[in-house]
Amino acid sequence: MTRIFINYRRQDSEGYVGRLYDHLAQHFETQDIFMDVDSIPPGADFVETLEKAIAGCDVLIAMIGPQWVDIKDERGERRLDQWNDFVRIEIGSALKQKKVVIPVLVGRARMPTPTELPEDLLLFARRNALELTQQHFAQDVQKLVKVIQDAAPTKQNNKPRANQEMLDQKEAALKQVRLDLVGATESPLYKFRIENRLFPVIGEGSADANIIFIGESPGKNEAEVGRPFIGPSGEILAEMLKSINLKRDDVYVTNIVLDRPPTKREPTLEEIAFYEPFVDRIIDVIQPAVIATLGRFAMQYILKRLDLPEKRQTIGELHGKLIKTRMHYGEIHIVPLYHPAVVLYSASQKVTLQKDFEKLKLFI
Numbered sequence: 001m002t003r004i005f006i007n008y009r010r011q012d013s014e015g016y017v018g019r020l021y022d023h024l025a026q027h028f029e030t031q032d033i034f035m036d037v038d039s040i041p042p043g044a045d046f047v048e049t050l051e052k053a054i055a056g057c058d059v060l061i062a063m064i065g066p067q068w069v070d071i072k073d074e075r076g077e078r079r080l081d082q083w084n085d086f087v088r089i090e091i092g093s094a095l096k097q098k099k100v101v102i103p104v105l106v107g108r109a110r111m112p113t114p115t116e117l118p119e120d121l122l123l124f125a126r127r128n129a130l131e132l133t134q135q136h137f138a139q140d141v142q143k144l145v146k147v148i149q150d151a152a153p154t155k156q157n158n159k160p161r162a163n164q165e166m167l168d169q170k171e172a173a174l175k176q177v178r179l180d181l182v183g184a185t186e187s188p189l190y191k192f193r194i195e196n197r198l199f200p201v202i203g204e205g206s207a208d209a210n211i212i213f214i215g216e217s218p219g220k221n222e223a224e225v226g227r228p229f230i231g232p233s234g235e236i237l238a239e240m241l242k243s244i245n246l247k248r249d250d251v252y253v254t255n256i257v258l259d260r261p262p263t264k265r266e267p268t269l270e271e272i273a274f275y276e277p278f279v280d281r282i283i284d285v286i287q288p289a290v291i292a293t294l295g296r297f298a299m300q301y302i303l304k305r306l307d308l309p310e311k312r313q314t315i316g317e318l319h320g321k322l323i324k325t326r327m328h329y330g331e332i333h334i335v336p337l338y339h340p341a342v343v344l345y346s347a348s349q350k351v352t353l354q355k356d357f358e359k360l361k362l363f364i
């Protein structure tokens with residue numbers, strides 16, 4: 001499903017908005033088309049409320065009528081210059097959140113120039129506009145529908161959410177994995193853990209996450225407190241998640257090796273094999289719709305584990321791809337990503353990582 005927010009000024013484009021809504025409703029679910037933020041409770045921060053509403057959408061359609069730039073309030077002040085103007089806040093928020101913003105011209109309006117816009121909307125002037133004409137309304141809307149579908153591809157079906165009872169069961173099952181891991185004296189890394197007073201790192205996040213991230217192995221920072229990705233790589237991961245409006249609590253983050261190996265070396269085959277049943281159990285409990293692997297070790301592990309045809313390909317070939325397959329509980333996508341640490345070694349990789357993370361938006 002693609003969620004669409006229609007931003008408009010009543011005095012400027014009201015006649016067109018209803019008509020556009022009716023046409024869009026033939027192509028999208030009506031519950032996915034939003035025109036107004038209906039209720040802002042007393043005492044609520046309305047800017048925050050609008051930002052949240054925009055965050056829940058994929059596309060913002062900004063209706064621009066002939067008066068859009070100049071409309072003034074009863075005191076003669078231009079609406080667009082006011083900090084609390086809904087139209088300005090919504091478009092500004094969509095630009096800030098990197099949503100797809102499509103200006104739609106109606107009533108022979110023209111696109112505003114940068115000099116006519118407040119600073120927070122300057123980027124808006126660079127968006128290519130689409131015109132809806134009276135004569136060819138239906139055809140023009142068809143073009144808009146195509147633009148929306150291309151810009152925000154249909155969301156993948158996410159798994160049904162667990163109810164409270166199931167969630168409690170999942171949390172209890174993860175607790176048991178943790179206990180078994182704590183007592184895993186036969187692990188090749190157990191001695192190192194105990195001698196250095198370290199903790200195993202099972203993972204953290206939502207026990208019912210739609211997306212699970214699997215990295216390599218905990219580092220020193222992580223093993224000292226028993227939490228994954230809290231050091232420099234964790235900061236990059238947090239930044240990437242934030243860029244697609246995800247919080248750590250929304251996803252589950254773990255590794256293929258659940259204890260810290262001595263020194264910063266790569267995990268051995270023996271270590272990977274030892275933790276495999278634990279990782280499988282974690283996946284089995286969470287039953288994610290997406291496994292996003294961080295780095296080549298996690299990618300190879302998952303592709304081989306599921307015996308996928310891509311198992312001999314490199315991360316250079318597969319990063320950012322969506323690999324569809326099935327687990328016993330249903331359809332799943334594997335999304336290979338570079339390890340966040342690549343950015344620490346090569347800042348230019350950040351753009352690639354960021355672009356690949358964008359693919360996950362299909363599952364949010």
Ligand code: URA
Nearest residue numbers: 215216217218228229
């Ligand atoms: N790198 C990983 O692969 N995992 C962590 O938890 C931290 C750094």
